[in-house]
Every structure is written in C-alpha cells, then in structure tokens.
Amino acid sequence: MSCGLVLLLLFPKFCNAQNSTQFTTHDVEAAYLYNFAKFVQWPDDKSTSSQQFSICLLGDDEFGRKLDELIADETLQGRKIVARRLSSASAAESCQIVFIGQSEEARLSKHLAALTMKPVLTVSALPQFLEHGGTIQFLFQNNRVRFAVNLASAQQAGLTLSSELLKVAVFVEGTAGKESKQ
Amino acid sequence: MSPANPAFWSRSMVHERTVAKQVLGHLVASGLLWLVSVSASGAANASSQPDQLKSLSLEELGNVEVTTVSKVPEAVWQTPAAVYVLTRDDIRRSGATTLPDLLRTVPGVDVAELQGNQWAVGIRGFNSAFSKDVLLLIDGRSTYTPLFEGVYWDVQDVLLDDVERIEIIRGPGGTIWGANAVNGVINIVTRNARDTLGTLASGSSGYVDRFNGSVREGLRHGDHLQFRLFAKGLVREDEQNVNNDRYDTWHLVHGGFRADWNPSKQDSFTAQADAYSGASGQQISIGSYAPLKQLVIDDTFSISGGDIVLNWQHSYAGGSDLHIHAYFDRTNRQGTEFGETRNTVDFDFIDHINMFLRQNLIWGAGMRFSPSTIIQTQPTVNFAPHGKTDSIYSTFLQDSFRLLPRSLALTVGSKFEYNNYTGIEIQPNARLLWNPVSHAALWAAVSRAVRTPGRLDRDLQLTDVYTIAPPILVRILGSPNFKSEDLLGYEAGYRQLLTNKLYADLAAFKNHYDKLESYGTQSFGTITTPIEGEVLNIPFANGIDGNTDGVEIAPDWKPTGWWELKGNFSHLHLDAHPRPGFSDTETATSYEGSSPHRMATLQSQLNLPHRAEFDFDYRFVSRLPAQMVERFQTMDAHASWLLDKSLRFTVSGRNMLQPHHHEFAGDNDLPVGIRRSVYGGITWTR
Numbered sequence: 001m002s003c004g005l006v007l008l009l010l011f012p013k014f015c016n017a018q019n020s021t022q023f024t025t026h027d028v029e030a031a032y033l034y035n036f037a038k039f040v041q042w043p044d045d046k047s048t049s050s051q052q053f054s055i056c057l058l059g060d061d062e063f064g065r066k067l068d069e070l071i072a073d074e075t076l077q078g079r080k081i082v083a084r085r086l087s088s089a090s091a092a093e094s095c096q097i098v099f100i101g102q103s104e105e106a107r108l109s110k111h112l113a114a115l116t117m118k119p120v121l122t123v124s125a126l127p128q129f130l131e132h133g134g135t136i137q138f139l140f141q142n143n144r145v146r147f148a149v150n151l152a153s154a155q156q157a158g159l160t161l162s163s164e165l166l167k168v169a170v171f172v173e174g175t176a177g178k179e180s181k182q
Numbered sequence: 183m184s185p186a187n188p189a190f191w192s193r194s195m196v197h198e199r200t201v202a203k204q205v206l207g208h209l210v211a212s213g214l215l216w217l218v219s220v221s222a223s224g225a226a227n228a229s230s231q232p233d234q235l236k237s238l239s240l241e242e243l244g245n246v247e248v249t250t251v252s253k254v255p256e257a258v259w260q261t262p263a264a265v266y267v268l269t270r271d272d273i274r275r276s277g278a279t280t281l282p283d284l285l286r287t288v289p290g291v292d293v294a295e296l297q298g299n300q301w302a303v304g305i306r307g308f309n310s311a312f313s314k315d316v317l318l319l320i321d322g323r324s325t326y327t328p329l330f331e332g333v334y335w336d337v338q339d340v341l342l343d344d345v346e347r348i349e350i351i352r353g354p355g356g357t358i359w360g361a362n363a364v365n366g367v368i369n370i371v372t373r374n375a376r377d378t379l380g381t382l383a384s385g386s387s388g389y390v391d392r393f394n395g396s397v398r399e400g401l402r403h404g405d406h407l408q409f410r411l412f413a414k415g416l417v418r419e420d421e422q423n424v425n426n427d428r429y430d431t432w433h434l435v436h437g438g439f440r441a442d443w444n445p446s447k448q449d450s451f452t453a454q455a456d457a458y459s460g461a462s463g464q465q466i467s468i469g470s471y472a473p474l475k476q477l478v479i480d481d482t483f484s485i486s487g488g489d490i491v492l493n494w495q496h497s498y499a500g501g502s503d504l505h506i507h508a509y510f511d512r513t514n515r516q517g518t519e520f521g522e523t524r525n526t527v528d529f530d531f532i533d534h535i536n537m538f539l540r541q542n543l544i545w546g547a548g549m550r551f552s553p554s555t556i557i558q559t560q561p562t563v564n565f566a567p568h569g570k571t572d573s574i575y576s577t578f579l580q581d582s583f584r585l586l587p588r589s590l591a592l593t594v595g596s597k598f599e600y601n602n603y604t605g606i607e608i609q610p611n612a613r614l615l616w617n618p619v620s621h622a623a624l625w626a627a628v629s630r631a632v633r634t635p636g637r638l639d640r641d642l643q644l645t646d647v648y649t650i651a652p653p654i655l656v657r658i659l660g661s662p663n664f665k666s667e668d669l670l671g672y673e674a675g676y677r678q679l680l681t682n683k684l685y686a687d688l689a690a691f692k693n694h695y696d697k698l699e700s701y702g703t704q705s706f707g708t709i710t711t712p713i714e715g716e717v718l719n720i721p722f723a724n725g726i727d728g729n730t731d732g733v734e735i736a737p738d739w740k741p742t743g744w745w746e747l748k749g750n751f752s753h754l755h756l757d758a759h760p761r762p763g764f765s766d767t768e769t770a771t772s773y774e775g776s777s778p779h780r781m782a783t784l785q786s787q788l789n790l791p792h793r794a795e796f797d798f799d800y801r802f803v804s805r806l807p808a809q810m811v812e813r814f815q816t817m818d819a820h821a822s823w824l825l826d827k828s829l830r831f832t833v834s835g836r837n838m839l840q841p842h843h844h845e846f847a848g849d850n851d852l853p854v855g856i857r858r859s860v861y862g863g864i865t866w867t868r
Contacts, residue, residue: 023235023246026743027235028235028243028246030235031235031236031238031243032240032243034236035238035239035240035243039240060742060743061742061743061744062743063743064743064744064789065744065789065793068793069793070235070236072826072827073826073827074236144244144245144246145243145244145246146244147244164240165240168240168241168244
C-alpha cells in the first residue's frame, strides 16, 4: 500500500497508477539489453576473445546510470558485463550488443553498414530499424515495451537467437514465409 | 500619566501597535506565535528500481507497464489540482536534512527559516511561523496542533531514506482533509517495509548540521510480513543570532518501527510507531510582576512525544476499496515560558466505490479527540482554561464522473465537519478536468475552505510590561467570539508534455479570504493584583478581509539521459484590508508584507560517470517588508558518489552564496541570520 491516503482520497486515479512501482521505457529497455545476452549465442571466436561482455551505446546516452546499475557486478559465463559508450560504429568491434540511440536516426544506415557481417547484436527503438537491417527493434505498445526481431540480420551477423526469445518477440521478420505472430 | 490624559492616549495610539508587535514578537521568539505571511505542480519522478526488472523473464518484461516519459506519472493527467511530487531521488539529491528544507524546490511553496529550529512554510500566501494555513500529514497522521494552530516543525522528524514520496497539493483541500487545509496540503508517505529490507547506517557531520545519524534494520517473516526498526539522532548548531546568544540549538533522538502485513491479496495492514525526545532552544521575552519588568531570557523547550498509527486497506472486486485509519499521538513541550501536554486520538474510515457509469464515489467519516493540559509556569503567560478537549466529527462525500467518455471529468464533493469551537463547517468543491489530447490536461476548480479557531485565538492570556513607572501592562487576549476564517478559492491549471524531453505545468489562482485574524477594539482598565496599574487589553478579532491571486509555472527539461533541469516561478499578489467596523491596518500590512511576491528556483541534476552525481539549486525570494527581510538569492549544492552498491559518500552545502542571510522575523524585532552550512556524509546499505 504505497498509496498515500491523501491523494487516494482526492484523486483515486493518482493512486491506482502509483500503486505499482513505475518504470520508464528506458528502465525496461535496459533490462531487455541485459536479458538478451542470455538468449543469444555469439560465434565462438567472439565470445572467447575478451574477458568482458560489452553492451555498447551509440549516440546520446538515453540510459544514464540505469544500465550501469543494472549490470553492476553481473557476469555472463564468467565474463564481466560492462556498458560502454561509443563515439562511432567503427569502435564497435569488441561489442557484443550495440544499442543505437534516438539521436542516430539520420546516421542509422551508415552505422548499420559499418556493423554488417560483424558478430554484433544490434538493438534500437528507432522506427524502421529492422527494415534497415537491424536485428532487434523495441516497440512501444499499450504502455509496454515489446520487441521485434529480424532473423535474417541475426543470421548475417552469425548470431543464434534462442527459441524462447523468438517466441516472446511480437513478430519475427526475415524467415522463410515471413513468419508473423501478429 | 494616566489613560485619562489625552497626551497619553495620543502616544498610546501611536505606540500600541508597536507594543502589540513586541508582545507578539515574544510569542514568536518563544514558539508561541501566530500571525503570518505567504504562497505553488509538477512532474513527479518515478522512483524506479531497475534492479527489480533484472530478474524478470523476457515475457514478464513485455508486461511491465511503463510511464511514457521518464518523469511524469500517468496520473498527473487525471488530477484536477495543482499537485507536485518529490520522489526518493529528489529527496536524496536535495541534500536537505530537515523536512522544511526539502520543500524549498517545490513550486509556489514558501519556506522561511526563522531560526535553527523553526520554519514558516506557506503555500499561496499567508505564511506564518506556525504554517497555519498548511496541513502537514505524515502517513495520514495530522501534525496540526490546536494550541498554536499550526505545525511544530522541530518535532516533525522522519528518516529521509524511509520516505517514498512527498505530495504537495497547492490550493484549498478542505473537502477531503477538513479544516486547516486552507492553502494546501503536504503529505509525507513513508516506504512500505518490504522496500526497506536489510541494513542501513548513515552519518553526516558539518557546520550548522553538526550531526545527523541513523540506523535501520528491515526484516521479513515469511512472504507476507515485513517490518523495520530505526533510530536516528540530530544535533543542530545555532544560527547567526543577533547578539551571538547561541540560543537556537536543537537536538532530537527518535526511534520507531513500521510493520506491513499482507495476509491476502485483498488486505493490507500497516502498524507504525514513533517516539522522540529532544530540546529546542529559543529566546523569549516574558512579562514579570516581581520585579516589574519585561525579561528577555534564553529558554530551552524540552520536546518529547510519540505516535502509534494503524491502517487497514481492503480491496473489493471491481476496484472498490475500504480504508480504516486510526492513530494516537502524544506531544509534550515544556519550557520556562509554559508547557503543554496533548494526547490526540483519531479514527477515520474511507470507502471508495467504483460505480456504474464510470463513477468514482468516495465517502468517509472520522472523529478526533485531542485533550490538552497547559502547564502554566509564568503568571503572565496563560491559556484559560488550562485543560480543554478539542474535538472534531466529520463526514465527506465526493463523486467523480465522466461527462465525455475519455476526455472530460467532473468531481464534486463536500466535507461536513463539527468542531468544538464553531460548530458545523461545510467545505465543498467542484473540479473539472479536460484532456484535449493525451499528455495534456486542463483543469479548473472552485472550493471553500476554513481555518477553524484554536486555543490561541480563543484562550490566550498574555501579559507584557509596557512601562514600569507608571506601571502599564499590555494584554493580548483570546476572544470567545473568534470565528473561523473563510476562503473561497478559484483555480485553474494546464500541464502538457510539450516534447519527449520537456514538461510544463502552469497554475493560476484567485482566493477570497473573509474574517481573517486581527486585533479587535482595545480597552483600558486598571488592576490591583498582583500589581496596581493600568492595563491595555487587546483582544483578537476577525477584522480583516483579503484577496490573493497568482500564477505558478514549473517546467521540467531533460535534455539528455544524464542531465535534468527543473525550474519554477511563482508570482503572488496579496491584498488585505480591515473589514467594516475594524481598523487594524497594521496587521493587514503585516499579512501583505510577510509573503514573497516573487519566487524562482532553478534546479540541475547531473549524473556523472562512475556513479557520481552533482546537483545544485538556485533560488530567489523577493523581499518581505513586514519581516524586515530583504530579497535574497542563494544556492545549494550536492555531490554524491556511490563507491559500490553499498557505500555512498555525500558532500552538501546549503545557502552557499553568503555567510548568512535573513528569511523571516516572525514579528520578532530582528530576523535571525541563516548561515551557510556544509556537511559530509556516508551511507552504508546492505
């Protein structure tokens, strides 16, 4: 009962909304980025080349410390998960996941071209991200953050996405027959 | 010279105001105070815990409801009132160590420190040393004291890390909260015990805030019962007193617990308790008969008390729910000047029913008994009778319904309250809310609210020595005819999410006040005991009408994920004048000159690499001629660094722009200099 009597009384709606802890889209997106790591398999050479598992952010930082706090002290298969802010896509060599921010809309094609064929999971909330060759696109639906997948891009990057991830995706592009769940 | 002498009378007429003012000054300095002064929406921070999300599955993540913008809870679009919320982040990042200091960045809220342990907190005008037009609630427990008709801020102490949020509603709140929520309501909501599991220990030390320390342990028993225990202490130094008397020190120790029990999905119980003890220093001026003179002494009030709060919420299918809320509160104050012991018992129930046609009906009833005893320690300071029970019986009904299915809602309701001073008081309101598009809200409201009399207005008997030879006394007297002060308020506001990164909130108000407190007709008399002499009797009266109007603008801009800028600007116009048949222009002038006409703040919150934060806030307050306070600007700065998940270092500076500045005199002769303060602190959690 985190709802105060005061606002409940005057404005019951205020409280209904306050009853649940409120998360922002970025809170949830950060949690997804962390979670994706567990459901994606990177090519072997990539996964053993570094002691770190890097989630990289391209463009203006939308997460602030949220992502850093989320992954602080977390490891994946013995590798420490770190967040890095990139100045350009060419610095993404040692990244496992690259999140492309809202500020990069104009440069999206350029970034994706630089990352293509590299073993990197590209993620963004930019519209048309999958059409441009991105792998996972966040979608905002009904006050919830969901995601869609371009399987062809994943295969190009040499990534294997688990069936669990594909099952949860709102839709999956780039498979034979354009399998779609919605 | 006798009062029959015309020369005396003319002199007396000139000086009586001054005398009364001095007399009141004593009251103020002593903590007995009263009169007056002024002035408030916003983006509320979502207190998120990303860590909680980490353990969710992908599927669960897809079902987490999010706020569409980082800072604005969806609820503000459904709220037809000027509401602002301070979140946990705001509280921690403010660096404030006291509740009033936390409120300084809230739009339209006027926080003025009188001295190291006293604050005047006003919303939309008529501020006073006891914040008498503002109702402060802590977890639903009213902190209003009927003796001085306001808040003893020196005993309103919470462990700030336990606070979930602070909701500030500007404007009349009488329909729900009853009498004395005339200009606004401040509601402190503490965290559920399930959110405070583990250990916390924190300490800080510095100038002015010499020591603050707290420990807390949160435990659970099974999945449904959690509780926490805490203890805290504070030692505050004196501010810059006029003659370096160092009288306004303050210390307090405080312990308590909170238990939350959820035996089923439908029921939640909360039990809380607090106990505190400390001392609060003041300089007071007391009339003395033997020897006959006016004494100025440094006094220390022993302050102690506690409370027990019980709360039960039951949810029915279909979104209806029932709340039952009860508390006991004990307050003790004892000084050289006077003492008071008060026990308050309060019981409320509230039923919230979701009805057909999308109606939200809320009704409730409550009662409060508050017996108090005055311990008279000076023959010149008294409340008569010594013992009195303040009581309230109330009921209210409010319904919200949709005029258009999605975009237009009307809320109407009224409080009906019986009190032992003025009988029945009716406090209705009507509120209209229109959402032209999503993430925009236009609202308007009309409300009536009252401030009911308290013991000061009715029962005070305060005697001061005006001259020794010939012996002339001045008596300020409570009046048995003192009535409620009335407010009829009109408000409107607009809030919109202008872009993904920019939110703005605007509110405007026009309030009409009737029967405000003033001095009434004075009379001369003679006394023979305990001394022989003349006495000028000055009773309280409802001799002033007033008007206020103003606007409050509060933008919130988040240019990047790591930087947030919040600003606000408040303008207030306050006009007060004697009612027909009264002539107390001086108190009217005091009302007018005790509230800032303009206030502005700019707040910056910056997230730096390595989990460091740097924040500052700048504020400007215009002059208060009746308080002998010039306009001032100052700045607070706060830096913190989270070393690892469990250790945080903090450095905080307040009032940085000058060694000291004045904020409020409280009708005292000279205001106290509020000093620059700096402290360093460390917080450990596990």
